[in-house]
Amino acid sequence: MFVQILINGLVLAGGYALVAVGLTLTFGVMRMVNFAEGQSVMIGAFVAYTCVPYVGYVGAIAAAMAVNAVLGIILERTAFRPFRGVELNGLIASMGMSIVLVNVAELVWGTTPRPFDTLYNDTSVTIGTVGISVQRLICVVVSGAILTGLWWLVAYTSLGRKFRAVSEDHETASAMGIDVNQVSRLALVIGSMMAASAGALAGPVNMIAPDMGRTEMLNAFAAIILGGFGNVNGTILGALLIGLIQSIAAVYISNAYSTSIAFALLVVTLIFFPRGLVPERVDENV
Amino acid sequence: MRTFKTLLVIAGAAVILALPLSFGLFWINMVITALIFSLVVFSINLLTGLTGLLSFGQAGFVGIGAYTLGVLAKQGNPPLLAGLYGVLLAMACGFLLGLPAARLKGHYLAIGTLGFGILIYQLLTNSVDITRGPMGLLGIPTGGIDKQTWYLITLGVCLAVLAALAYVDRYSIVGVVLKMVRHDEIAARASGINVFAVKLIAFTVSAGLAGLSGALFAAYVRFLTPDLFNEQESFRYMMMAVVGGIGSPLGGVIASLMLTTIPEGLRILGEDNLRLLVYGTMVLFVLWFLPSGIGGLLERRRR
Amino acid sequence: MTIRSIAALGAALLFAAPSAALAQAGAKGTVKVGVLLPLTGNTAWAGKTNRIAAAIAAEEVNAQDLAGGYKIELVFGDSQCEPRPAHDQAQRLISQEKVQLLIGEWCSSASAAVAQVANDEKIPLLVNISTADQIAGDSGPYAFQSSMQNRYSQQREAALLQKDFKFESVAIIVENNDFGLTFRKNMTALMQKAGKKIVLDVTQDRSDTNWYATITRIPAAKPDLVIVSISAGQAANFVKQYAEAGITTPLFSDYPPPPRIFEKQVGPQAGKIGLVRAAFFVKSDTNTPAQKDFVAKLEARVQKELSEAHDVTYWDVASYDAVRLVADAIKRGGPKAEDYLKAMAATKIDLVLGHYEFDEQRGSKPEGLNFVFIRTKPDATIEVVQ
Structure with missing residues (x-):
């Protein structure tokens, strides 16, 4: 039982973390929340689903990330750059984009939920009494790898330093010659690619439909706040906590309130740590 | 001459306000629902526009107001009293939520309140014994009032709230305090204002307004299901408030009228996705060209 | 094409549909x-x-x-x-x-x-x-x-289940929409009346697509039969995850409407798990003219x-x-x-x-309406059982 709970928790956490780091990067750099992130997950899943017969599963994940990189640029141009400084408007604009994306997907792929089967769905390993499909294990491993890659990118590369510089102080970073526009665009592109991989990984575990991605996004919101808005380490930690606790609660408490449980955890944490577990370094306007 | 001009403005306003009475019943219906939504938009304006607090859980308060009226009225209590309880319960919840939430800032607050909204939605869904859950509450005993009267009732409530908000904003010391808290919290604290108390009051009153909207909605449509109060609804209210221009109640009314009626008008494009696609794009366009919302446009005209 | 010509075309289509029918009007x-x-x-x-x-x-x-x-x-x-x-x-x-x-x-x-x-x-x-x-x-x-109405479907389902299966204990798994919650209430009462033991009773939030946590609890509870009421896209999701978990307990799904939906939406995996369903209508050889x-x-x-x-x-x-x-x-x-x-x-x-026919409460009487039991065979085709 314990192993199942752990793996289920990690599958959930991996999905939440991939969505959440995208949100966090965008927020850190632009101070804006991307409400279309859930729909980016959905588009990623559909693109991967469409490509899988031609290029195989790994190729499909890459294709989904490539398409979503373009989507990231479109989002940056339509819903973020025009609204720098008026963050609330950017947030609503991304909501507008999410309506557009859902309806485009309904027009292109229809509304019938579809099975997104890979070679690994049908093979399963049995641990204890319950089987776990290899696809689930792939989810855990690949999302872990992608997240490690991202963490390395942010912590050790010059691009990562730019991200952190812009996150900490927009104006100083700009004064020091960092192209804030370029950094913002990259944040959205990377965030969007993360969402694509989340969709391509979780798609085969569940089914795919144009309305997917919403629950993931809500849980990802809880995760980023739990971890402390704007930093990648805290976000991954938050996602891990929420995934595991939901998985435990689903078995021992109730399955009818799973999203509420994530948020209850969040509220309790916020009472003790008003700026999340790993607080961002933003000064108050003294 | 001055009085003549004022009279003219009043007459013009009266004509515009009376205009919906001549509409077909369907469009009156849309206008009534839009007016009811605009109460929620006011509640967001009060929070965000005046105190800078961001709430994504307004649908939760709307749901509390609506279900209190629905459940109590179905048990045989007079609807007016049930509605009053609804507003009071929403205020109580707003106060309780405010206790932890008023200490939070910006996006922490937004997501925290979002969580509250989701919790209320899931409670309404799962407490089948009280709310009948997703089976829905039907036949709330507030029938027998025609659409025209409902229009006048909702219009009256909206105008009263608008007037109260304008009064608080412009002429009372409370408005000054609220704006000070928004503008510079530390300076406000330095000048002896109990910032926490102010935020708590703003939270409570705003929850009450949302609850009032819910109670009106329940009394008007006479059926309830939890789906009417999920997080998507909270997002929609926020969209109305921003398109209307945060801090501009009148803009909020216009935005909620637009965002409620335009998707209906777009039905001439056919009963399919195209209509919603156009709607989403339209929201983007409004934000591009009117960065401070419809309220900003009104403000520019005034100058 | 100008906007005007599109509008004209639209108007023409709008008028063409009813007027075509008018030709044969009553x-x-x-x-x-x-x-x-x-x-x-x-x-x-x-x-x-x-x-x-x-x-x-x-x-x-x-x-x-x-x-x-x-x-x-x-x-x-x-x-x-x-x-x-x-x-x-x-x-x-x-x-x-x-x-x-x-x-x-x-x-x-x-x-x-x-x-x-x-x-x-x-x-x-x-x-x-x-x-x-x-x-x-x-x-x-x-x-x-x-x-x-649900209560009639569930009465029939309970009767059919007892005829078709030998079981002493059941797991009842539903999602918290109107369908699932009513089902849970009705079916629990019916099963208790029949003296069956309910060893697992789970209600899952309907927006939660991950059924794995729920599914992992089934082997530990050891039911003879799993009864679920999950609808639309979620139903297929559940069946898929059930198949992937390799559980062999017979599964009864109360999601009557589209007979081949699991086969269409889940694919061949649906055939792996001895799935039985009730349905109002199935395209099969037994259909009336x-x-x-x-x-x-x-x-x-x-x-x-x-x-x-x-x-x-x-x-x-x-x-x-x-x-x-x-x-x-x-x-x-x-x-x-x-x-x-x-x-x-x-x-x-x-x-x-x-x-x-309708009863005094203006609901349809269930007696005359079609109701069949279907089983998904291992090759993912359907057979009508009762």
Whole structure:
């Protein structure tokens, strides 16, 4: 039982973390929340689903990330750059984009939920009494790898330093010659690619439909706040906590309130740590 | 001459306000629902526009107001009293939520309140014994009032709230305090204002307004299901408030009228996705060209 | 193409549809019937073919004069399976389109909304797809419900289960929508009455697509039989995850409508798990001639209009039957509300799904309606068991 709970928790956490780091990067750099992130997950899943017969599963994940990189640029141009400084408007604009994306997907792929089967769905390993499909294990491993890659990118590369510089102080970073526009665009592109991989990984575990991605996004919101808005380490930690606790609660408490449980955890944490577990370094306007 | 001009403005306003009475019943219906939504938009304006607090859980308060009226009225209590309880319960919840939430800032607050909204939605869904859950509450005993009267009732409530908000904003010391808290919290604290108390009051009153909207909605449509109060609804209210221009109640009314009626008008494009696609794009366009919302446009005209 | 020519084309199409039908019109005039269906959103995949099924019925009514000299004109409203759009669309159809009668909706919460409007505006409504108990009885005299209500389905399911399976303990797993929660209440009572032990009782949030946590609890509880009530896309999701977990406990799914939905949506995995279901309608050799005829008509039409191969669903049949029921009531009572309602109450008619009659609560009597048990064989084909 314990192993199942752990793996289920990690599958959930991996999905939440991939969505959440995208949100966090965008927020850190632009101070804006991307409400279309859930729909980016959905588009990623559909693109991967469409490509899988031609290029195989790994190729499909890459294709989904490539398409979503373009989507990231479109989002940056339509819903973020025009609204720098008026963050609330950017947030609503991304909501507008999410309506557009859902309806485009309904027009292109229809509304019938579809099975997104890979070679690994049908093979399963049995641990204890319950089987776990290899696809689930792939989810855990690949999302872990992608997240490690991202963490390395942010912590050790010059691009990562730019991200952190812009996150900490927009104006100083700009004064020091960092192209804030370029950094913002990259944040959205990377965030969007993360969402694509989340969709391509979780798609085969569940089914795919144009309305997917919403629950993931809500849980990802809880995760980023739990971890402390704007930093990648805290976000991954938050996602891990929420995934595991939901998985435990689903078995021992109730399955009818799973999203509420994530948020209850969040509220309790916020009472003790008003700026999340790993607080961002933003000064108050003294 | 001055009085003549004022009279003219009043007459013009009266004509515009009376205009919906001549509409077909369907469009009156849309206008009534839009007016009811605009109460929620006011509640967001009060929070965000005046105190800078961001709430994504307004649908939760709307749901509390609506279900209190629905459940109590179905048990045989007079609807007016049930509605009053609804507003009071929403205020109580707003106060309780405010206790932890008023200490939070910006996006922490937004997501925290979002969580509250989701919790209320899931409670309404799962407490089948009280709310009948997703089976829905039907036949709330507030029938027998025609659409025209409902229009006048909702219009009256909206105008009263608008007037109260304008009064608080412009002429009372409370408005000054609220704006000070928004503008510079530390300076406000330095000048002896109990910032926490102010935020708590703003939270409570705003929850009450949302609850009032819910109670009106329940009394008007006479059926309830939890789906009417999920997080998507909270997002929609926020969209109305921003398109209307945060801090501009009148803009909020216009935005909620637009965002409620335009998707209906777009039905001439056919009963399919195209209509919603156009709607989403339209929201983007409004934000591009009117960065401070419809309220900003009104403000520019005034100058 | 200029905007004007597009508008002209649109207008031409708008006028062409009714006037084409006018050529064969009945002598007593036209009755406008509003049909509320999800045409966008996550259940639109079903609504789109239901719309075609209803349109076929209307064409037949008009061509064969089945409404006693009246002609029927359907006006569709996209109510998205959500209560607020359903409420507003019912209002629109009544006050803008001036419909005299209503049919719909698909989701029970949306149907409840429509039922409220119908009773307030005194427009007769036929709820043809939603199966929540007592929608008609709870909302008022203007609503009828032709779909089989949950409690009847569950009585039959419990009886069939006890005949078909030997089991002492059950796991009941539902999602928290109206369908699942009613099912849980009814089925728990029935199972307790039959002396069965309920070893696992789970309600999962309907927006939660991850069933794995729930599924992992099944082996530990050791039930002889797993009974689930999960609908729409989630149902397929559950079956897929159940198959992947390699659990061998027999599974009974109370998700009657589209027989091949699991096979279509889940793929071959659905065949791996001895799945048994109850259904109102299955395309099979045992179909009546009327059913075979309808299947042929609808599949050809869907192929033509949506260019996709379609397996007829119960919802399609229910949409077709609803229009025929309405026509039949008009034939006997005319379109005026009071007379029409009296005629509807006296309905006795055999249609595609079976024999329709209404009880005092204006719900359909379950006896005459089709109800079968189907099993998914390992090669993912379907066999009719009972």
